Amino acid sequence: xxxxxxxxxxxxxxPSSALNPRRHVNVHAEHVSDVSNTEYxxxxxxxxxxxxxxxxxxSLRVEVQRLSQRSIEFDLVGVDASIANAFRRIMIxxxxxxxxxRVYVYNNTSxxxxxxLAHRLGLVPLDVNPRLFEFVHEDKEGKLTDRNTLVFSLxxxxxxxxxxPREKGAPRxxxxxxxxxxxxxxxxxxxxxxxxxxxxxxxxxGPTNKNIVLAKLRPGxxxxxxxxxxxxxxxxxxxxxxxxxxxxxxxxxILLNPSKPVPPHLAxxxxxxxSPGVVQIGxxxxxxIDQRAMRKESMSREVFRHKEFEGCVxxxxxxxxxxxxxxxxxPHPPQELLPEAIQVMRSKIADxxxxxxALLAGADGEQEGAGQGQxxxxxxxxxxxx
Amino acid sequence: MAEATPKIKILKxxxxxxxxxxxxxxxxxxxIGNALRWMLMKNPKVEFCGYSVPHPSENHIHMRIQMYDNxxxxxxxxxxxxxxxxxxxxxxxxxxxxxxxxxxERWDEKS
Numbered sequence: 244x245x246x247x248x249x250x251x252x253x254x255x256x257x258p259s260s261a262l263n264p265r266r267h268v269n270v271h272a273e274h275v276s277d278v279s280n281t282e283y284x285x286x287x288x289x290x291x292x293x294x295x296x297x298x299x300x301x302s303l304r305v306e307v308q309r310l311s312q313r314s315i316e317f318d319l320v321g322v323d324a325s326i327a328n329a330f331r332r333i334m335i336x337x338x339x340x341x342x343x344x345r346v347y348v349y350n351n352t353s354x355x356x357x358x359x360l361a362h363r364l365g366l367v368p369l370d371v372n373p374r375l376f377e378f379v380h381e382d383k384e385g386k387l388t389d390r391n392t393l394v395f396s397l398x399x400x401x402x403x404x405x406x407x408p409r410e411k412g413a414p415r416x417x418x419x420x421x422x423x424x425x426x427x428x429x430x431x432x433x434x435x436x437x438x439x440x441x442x443x444x445x446x447x448x449g450p451t452n453k454n455i456v457l458a459k460l461r462p463g464x465x466x467x468x469x470x471x472x473x474x475x476x477x478x479x480x481x482x483x484x485x486x487x488x489x490x491x492x493x494x495x496x497i498l499l500n501p502s503k504p505v506p507p508h509l510a511x512x513x514x515x516x517x518s519p520g521v522v523q524i525g526x527x528x529x530x531x532i533d534q535r536a537m538r539k540e541s542m543s544r545e546v547f548r549h550k551e552f553e554g555c556v557x558x559x560x561x562x563x564x565x566x567x568x569x570x571x572x573x574p575h576p577p578q579e580l581l582p583e584a585i586q587v588m589r590s591k592i593a594d595x596x597x598x599x600x601a602l603l604a605g606a607d608g609e610q611e612g613a614g615q616g617q618x619x620x621x622x623x624x625x626x627x628x629x
Numbered sequence: 630m631a632e633a634t635p636k637i638k639i640l641k642x643x644x645x646x647x648x649x650x651x652x653x654x655x656x657x658x659x660x661i662g663n664a665l666r667w668m669l670m671k672n673p674k675v676e677f678c679g680y681s682v683p684h685p686s687e688n689h690i691h692m693r694i695q696m697y698d699n700x701x702x703x704x705x706x707x708x709x710x711x712x713x714x715x716x717x718x719x720x721x722x723x724x725x726x727x728x729x730x731x732x733x734e735r736w737d738e739k740s
Contacts, residue, residue, distance in 0.1 A: 283671065284673035294668065294671035294712050296712070296715050303723055305720060305723035306733075307728055309736060310735055312738055317727070319720070322716075326720075328664075329664040332659065333660060336660075452740075581721075581724055592661075592713055593714075595637065595654060596707065598637040599637055599707050600707065602639070603704070
């Protein structure tokens with residue numbers, strides 16, 4: 244039935260493979276159907292769906308669509324949801340950044356409590372390349388060095404601004420009324436100056452945004468603290484997440500039924516059921532779908548509420564066409580986030596591989612030893628390097 | 630703590646030839662679990678593969694693999710890992726190619 248519907252008549256059309264009904268998730272008025280991927284070995288008789296790198300390379304399509312200083316939109320086509328989701332999850336939770344972790348308060352007479360201020364400081368995104376730093380290793384007694392810790396100081400005192408006369412009724416003026424992220428002062432240690440300034444001469448580690456208000460002061464109040472920033476990942480605390488959002492959605496697909504065209508006098512109403520620009524109306528009142536604008540469709544399903552359009556159109560999504568939207572919040576330019584995530588993924592794979600290879604070596608060794616030595620204290624079979 | 634948790638442990642009940650086994654993978658989550666499960670299911674010699682996160686406050690996942698023809702699930706796991714790595718490389722290359730070609734809209738985002 245699906246094949247009788249067409250996405251014909253559109254400028255710069257989708258690749259014809261996008262019309263393969265096996266790739267479609269069907270969207271109905273109150274439910275979705277055909278959600279899961281079925282392309283596994285043994286599912287379709289006589290078809291080969293085993294992993295094939297050459298085939299994958301051929302069908303894979305990655306296209307950057309939009310790029311700004313802070314965000315990127317790109318399409319990843321031809322992968323399973325589990326892969327797309329892995330990259331999304333890694334971008335949010337496992338790409339490391341630097342953030343303030345320890346705050347030593349020498350004086351805080353402001354109205355904001357120490358722990359609340361410390362928390363706010365932790366959330367300030369820092370413009371520091373995390374690749375230049377190591378994690379603080381708990382097993383090495385958490386020793387701090389110039390390679391794993393950045394030190395900042397925050398020392399602000401508020402006083403009344405008595406310079407110049409104040410007109411009657413005019414608001415009072417203060418010096419250092421607002422404590423902002425711009426007040427953080429970097430205290431370099433060891434090799435940090437030479438290592439961090441490599442590339443740009445006038446670079447100094449600090450917040451990406453210098454205008455974040457951290458506290459407000461009144462005359463006589465003072466904040467004096469030392470801050471230690473360390474490397475971490477978003478799964479421990481969101482302050483280490485390099486993104487503001489990293490999400491994907493599936494590419495929408497709208498198929499008109501050629502055997503039941505939309506009546507010309509209802510074309511306007513039909514077009515209003517979709518996002519602006521998606522439906523185009525020809526000179527004779529015939530409707531067509533703009534294939535470029537289709538990706539912007541909100542999938543409101545408004546068209547299903549009108550009886551007169553029953554059977555005119557099918558709403559779908561393309562199961563393996565992921566439209567990512569990633570907003571960077573931190574040191575990485577948005578276009579570097581996916582490569583970073585891929586690198587993290589590969590190092591995770593390498594870690595597991597190493598352990599599995601050790602297990603394999605151990606298992607072979609044990610088979611030679613007539614399968615003895617299985618089972619440790621808790622009854623689990625444990626096989627480590629022989 | 631006596632010793633560090635092993636990255637992979639084979640849980641009790643595995644077949645001696647490892648044709649069916651459950652692997653406990655430490656410090657991993659849905660991220661690797663689901664991706665690896667998919668890659669294992671792409672192997673025609675895998676009869677069954679599934680993963681679970683047994684408890685949200687335990688930092689590990691379980692990966693169950695059952696093989697046809699008494700093949701080793703550990704070998705299948707290693708194959709899946711290297712295939713998954715190839716997939717990552719392919720995506721990375723395709724992404725960088727698209728970025729280099731520069732056929733995308735650039736816009737100025739105020740913040």
